[in-house]
Structure formats: structure tokens, C-alpha cells
Amino acid sequence: MNDESKSLRKRKRFAARLKSSKGIVCTETPGKYLVLCNAGQATGLEKDYIFGLIQEKKLNIPLPKFITEKGESHSFLVFPTCDDCKIFYDTYNGKAKADENGTPLYMNFVETVPNTEVICQHENPKGLHLLNNFITTEDEKIFLKLFDWNPESNNLKNRLVRHYGYEFRYGSNDVDLNNPLIDKIPNECDILWKRLSELGYDVGVPDQLTVNKYQPGQGIPSHVDKHSPFEDTILSLSLGSDVVMDWKHHSGKYIPVLIPSRSLLVMQDEARYDWQHGIQPRTWDPVIENRSENGKNIKVITSDTKQRQTRISLTFRWTRSGPCQCKYKTLCDSVEKVSPDNLEDKLASNLEELHVHQVYEQIAGHFSTTRHKPWPKVVQFMEGVVSGSVVLDLGCGNGKNILRRNDIVQIAGERSSGLLAECKEHIRGISGADCVRLDLLNTTLREETADVVICIAVIHHFSSPARRLQSIATIYRLLRKGGRALITVWAKDQTKSNYLLKSKQDQLNETEPETQVTVGGVNLPVHENRTQFKHQDLLVPWKLRKVNENKLSSQPDNTLLRYYHVFEENELDELCKEANFTIEDSFYEEGNWCVVCKKK
Numbered sequence: 001m002n003d004e005s006k007s008l009r010k011r012k013r014f015a016a017r018l019k020s021s022k023g024i025v026c027t028e029t030p031g032k033y034l035v036l037c038n039a040g041q042a043t044g045l046e047k048d049y050i051f052g053l054i055q056e057k058k059l060n061i062p063l064p065k066f067i068t069e070k071g072e073s074h075s076f077l078v079f080p081t082c083d084d085c086k087i088f089y090d091t092y093n094g095k096a097k098a099d100e101n102g103t104p105l106y107m108n109f110v111e112t113v114p115n116t117e118v119i120c121q122h123e124n125p126k127g128l129h130l131l132n133n134f135i136t137t138e139d140e141k142i143f144l145k146l147f148d149w150n151p152e153s154n155n156l157k158n159r160l161v162r163h164y165g166y167e168f169r170y171g172s173n174d175v176d177l178n179n180p181l182i183d184k185i186p187n188e189c190d191i192l193w194k195r196l197s198e199l200g201y202d203v204g205v206p207d208q209l210t211v212n213k214y215q216p217g218q219g220i221p222s223h224v225d226k227h228s229p230f231e232d233t234i235l236s237l238s239l240g241s242d243v244v245m246d247w248k249h250h251s252g253k254y255i256p257v258l259i260p261s262r263s264l265l266v267m268q269d270e271a272r273y274d275w276q277h278g279i280q281p282r283t284w285d286p287v288i289e290n291r292s293e294n295g296k297n298i299k300v301i302t303s304d305t306k307q308r309q310t311r312i313s314l315t316f317r318w319t320r321s322g323p324c325q326c327k328y329k330t331l332c333d334s335v336e337k338v339s340p341d342n343l344e345d346k347l348a349s350n351l352e353e354l355h356v357h358q359v360y361e362q363i364a365g366h367f368s369t370t371r372h373k374p375w376p377k378v379v380q381f382m383e384g385v386v387s388g389s390v391v392l393d394l395g396c397g398n399g400k401n402i403l404r405r406n407d408i409v410q411i412a413g414e415r416s417s418g419l420l421a422e423c424k425e426h427i428r429g430i431s432g433a434d435c436v437r438l439d440l441l442n443t444t445l446r447e448e449t450a451d452v453v454i455c456i457a458v459i460h461h462f463s464s465p466a467r468r469l470q471s472i473a474t475i476y477r478l479l480r481k482g483g484r485a486l487i488t489v490w491a492k493d494q495t496k497s498n499y500l501l502k503s504k505q506d507q508l509n510e511t512e513p514e515t516q517v518t519v520g521g522v523n524l525p526v527h528e529n530r531t532q533f534k535h536q537d538l539l540v541p542w543k544l545r546k547v548n549e550n551k552l553s554s555q556p557d558n559t560l561l562r563y564y565h566v567f568e569e570n571e572l573d574e575l576c577k578e579a580n581f582t583i584e585d586s587f588y589e590e591g592n593w594c595v596v597c598k599k600k
């Protein structure tokens with residue numbers, strides 16, 4: 001039998017299986033959907049491999065959306081157009097490798113893909129007004145001609161930028177009112193204010209404009225436009241491409257909003273002051289649909305994707321001076337500054353929502369791939385647990401500290417649902433181990449549940465002394481009398497660990513002011529990775545891994561900021577004592593302070 005008929009037979013057999021198991025029909029008619037018959041999550045296939053194929057041959061097609069399902073040895077690709085899909089199929093069906101043994105990768109066109117639709121529960125932020133078709137395609141052409149420019153002239157990290165009226169200063173995120181630019185906002189923009197006023201928006205004429213050019217794949221990290229330098233209204237006019245903008249609130253709400261080209265986004269009130277917005281660094285966006293269900297309008301994030309084009313955004317602002325007068329305190333830079341030691345509980349919780357929980361949800365997959373091995377000291381402690389014990393792993397992450405022991409009961413608790421999913425995979429097959437979603441400060445577990453608790457690299461994410469103490473008091477409460485806990489936190493002193501990189505430390509420019517972010521009235525410096533900690537409360541950048549498309553390979557990645565309180569020597573010991581623990585052992589290990597303590 002020749003290769004071709006062998007391939008055909010395999011693909012037909014797979015088609016029959018897929019139809020009976022999933023109800024998904026394979027077809028000979030090319031469309032936008034492909035199934036990879038013999039490569040999926042269970043065979044170790046990764047998205048990057050598929051994307052690598054496309055880049056390697058320089059196929060001039062956009063990257064597809066990749067759909068895998070847990071435990072399946074097939075996967076799906078969704079292309080923006082039938083033509084793109086057919087090019088991929090013709091190039092690689094039976095020709096690319098499905099695994100390391102060189103087995104050919106087989107694929108079929110399919111009529112549908114598994115439904116990965118998500119219904120967005122929340123309404124758009126208050127004060128966010130999206131005016132669709134605000135300008136005509138003719139206007140758009142005029143604006144593009146006016147504002148598009150040669151990419152060589154100017155460069156800001158991962159996008160291109162121009163200013164009118166005043167230069168927007170990245171870093172301090174404000175303008176210098178004493179230094180107006182010669183270039184004012186062009187008169188062509190006057191139609192915008194006229195139309196706005198006709199629609200009842202009495203906002204006047206802005207005096208500052210920043211123009212950004214984004215290539216597909218580029219994004220902007222979540223941020224709030226700094227309050228005090230600008231008035232209540234901020235406008236964003238989109239040209240050239242639709243994009244999905246993510247809105248995040250410190251209450252935990254997360255809302256993707258489709259921003260079509262030629263629309264004007266008006267940000268006021270809550271949307272302007274109390275929400276963060278950002279754009280993910282990717283070449284495509286999910287297709288978002290508004291549907292009506294039982295008379296109610298719902299927003300659905302569909303399985304379909306749409307390729308991004310080059311997008312020009314015009315951000316118009318009204319400059320102002322003096323402190324901001326808004327009533328939203330979490331993200332305001334004008335609230336009275338407080339030391340993190342006096343941080344109110346509500347604001348501390350908001351800070352953790354934005355700079356701990358939401359960050360972990362976003363980085364869960366990548367984080368997990370960088371955290372494989374438990375630390376030797378944790379393994380040693382866990383190996384010493386006597387047979388028959390009940391162990392709680394609080395803040396278990398991807399479950400790397402759960403031992404392959406079947407003679408103890410291990411319950412892993414984690415607040416991030418993304419990490420919890422990773423954990424579920426990790427502990428599969430360990431009898432007596434299970435995981436639950438759990439918030440250390442709001443756990444419903446009853447008292448004295450556990451013989452042993454481990455809490456590894458968790459408590460440094462609580463942003464006030466009261467909350468750190470409360471977390472240790474919770475561990476105390478969950479332990480039975482005589483039970484023991486191992487608690488570790490990141491140490492401020494990193495001189496005896498592998499964390500510091502001398503080259504990084506030497507590069508540090510001591511005279512340059514640190515970048516700071518104000519949350520809940522606390523000024524949080526942004527840490528320079530791999531250098532000595534200069535503060536106890538700070539934001540540590542996490543660089544999102546992304547697919548390097550040829551054009552963008554030299555651009556820096558998108559960065560998320562995680563909050564940490566790094567501990568001084570004895571600080572953890574003191575907290576444990578305050579929670580009534582008896583300290584049995586206390587040591588420094590690879591940049592962490594560790595305490596073994598006992599409930600009397």
C-alpha cells in the first residue's frame with residue numbers, strides 16, 4: 001500500500017471515530033476548520049510547534065486559533081479564512097511530523113470545532129461608551145493618511161508613537177505642562193468634537209493627542225490612565241483594525257470588549273478611574289457576539305477568531321493640574337499616600353486582586369511550565385510526614401509539592417482556577433490526593449482538619465501585616481493540636497541565592513528614578529528582575545512568553561506586575577509566634593525564609 005492510500009485510510013478511520021465520540025463531522029470540502037487527527041494534548045503537541053511550522057516555511061498566512069482538550073490525542077485549528085486553512089492543509093497534511101518518531105501528521109477539514117464559547121457575565125464598565133461607526137470609511141482614509149508614518153522614525157518598546165499638544169511621558173505617565181509641543185492637534189480632528197456634541201457629549205476640545213501604531217501581535221499591558229494629569233474624559237479613536245480590549249476591575253470582574261475600527265471609545269467615570277484596560281499581545285482576537293437569550297442580551301466569546309490588522313489608535317486627553325478629585329481610591333495617584341503597613345483591608349484586597357490573583361490567572365499555563373520541581377527542603381519535610389496523616393497544601397500552585405505517596409491524604413488548595421486546572425493534571429494518579437479551590441483568608445474548611453500544613457511561597461503575596469498574620473492564624477486554626485506546618489516566603493536578602501545576576505546589577509542606573517505604580521495609596525516600585533531588593537513591598541515583572549513572529553522577534557514581551565512583600569530575617573518567625581505557633585526550625589534556603597512550626 002502506498003503512503004497516500006495509507007494516509008487516506010487512517011484519516012477516514014479517524015473521521016468515523018470523531019463523529020461517534022464528539023459528533024464532529026469531517027468533510028472533503030475545505031473550510032476554516034481543521035482537525036489534527038494524531039496530535040493533541042495527550043501526545044505532547046504544543047501550540048508553538050504548529051506556529052513554528054507556519055513561520056518556518058514563511059507561509060504568508062495568519063496564525064490560527066488552537067483548540068486542544070485535556071487527554072485527547074487530536075486537536076483543532078481555526079483559521080480566519082478558508083484560503084489560509086487550505087494553504088496550511090496542502091503544505092502539511094501527511095508531510096509535517098506529528099511526534100519525535102517522525103510519524104506523519106494527518107489532518108481533515110471539519111464542519112465544526114468543539115464549543116469553547118464563554119458567556120461573559122458582566123455588563124460593560126459604567127462610563128464606557130463605545131460609539132460605533134463614529135467616522136466614515138472616507139474619514140478613516142483621511143485620518144490614516146494624516147497619522148500613519150514611516151516605522152523607522154520612532155520607537156517605543158513594542159509600538160510606535162507620536163504626540164500632539166504635549167508629549168505624553170511614558171514612565172511618569174503624564175505631560176510637562178511647561179513644555180507644549182509646536183504640533184497642535186490637527187484641525188482635521190474638529191469633526192470629532194462636533195459629532196460628539198451633537199450626540200450630547202459636552203466635553204469641549206482636548207489639548208493632547210497620542211497616536212500609537214500597533215502591528216498584529218503587539219499589545220499594551222493593563223493600566224489605568226494616570227488620574228491627576230488628565231480630566232475625566234479620555235477618547236480613543238480606532239483606525240485600520242478591530243481589536244479586543246480587556247477591562248479588569250479590582251472586584252475580580254474581567255470583561256473583554258470588541259473595539260471596532262472607526263469607533264470612538266469614550267472613557268469616563270468608573271471606566272476612566274476604577275478599571276484597568278489593556279490589549280493582549282497576539283495576532284488574533286476571539287470573535288465576540290451579542291446575542292439575545294430569553295429576551296436578555298448576552299455577550300458571547302465564541303470559538304472563532306479574527307486576524308488583527310495594523311491598528312492606529314488616537315488617544316485624546318484634556319490636561320489638568322493639581323490633585324485628582326475623583327472618588328475612586330484604588331487606582332488614584334492623588335489619594336493620601338500610606339505605608340503598606342497601614343493599608344486598609346479593602347484596599348489591600350483590591351491590590352491583591354489586580355496584582356496577584358488576576359496575574360496568576362493570566363500566566364497560569366506559562367507559570368506552570370517554569371515550576372516543575374519541588375524544593376529539596378519541601379520534599380524532605382513531606383517525606384517525613386507519618387503514614388495516615390492528612391496534609392493540606394495551601395496555595396498549591398500547579399501541585400508540584402504533592403508527593404507521589406499513597407499512604408497519606410493530600411489536599412491541595414489553590415485560589416487561581418488556571419493553576420488549579422494544572423494541579424488537577426499533575427496529581428492525576430496519586431490516590432489520596434485531590435485539589436480544591438480555596439482562598440486562604442476565606443476558607444470554609446473546619447478547624448483542626450489537618451495533621452500537617454505546607455504553605456510554600458504564598459504569604460509574601462498578602463499586602464498588609466494584618467493579612468499576613470491572618471493567613472498564618474488560618475494555618476494554625478486548620479491544624480490539629482500537635483500538628484506541624486512548613487511555611488516559606490521570599491527573602492529580601494538574595495545574596496545567598498542564585499537569584500542575583502551580577503551583569504544585571506551592574507547595569508542598574510542608580511540615578512534614574514524608579515518606575516512606581518500607586519495602588520490603594522501605596523507607592524509600589526517596579527523591581528528590576530535579578531537585582532537586589534531595595535524595598536520590602538514591590539511589584540515584580542512577569543514577562544509573558546509569546547510566539548515570536550519574524551517581524552516582532554526583537555520586540556520586548558508584554559509584562560505583568562506581581563505584588564510581593566519580601567521578608568526580613570526573623571519576620572516570618574515573629575508572625576508565627578504571634579499566631580501562637582512554637583518554632584521548631586527556622587532557616588534560609590535558596591532566597592527564602594522557611595519556618596517549621598508546631599501547634600501546641
Ligand SMILES: [Zn+2]
Nearest residue numbers: 223224225277
Ligand atoms: Zn489607557
Ligand SMILES: [Zn+2]
Nearest residue numbers: 227324326332
Ligand atoms: Zn483619582
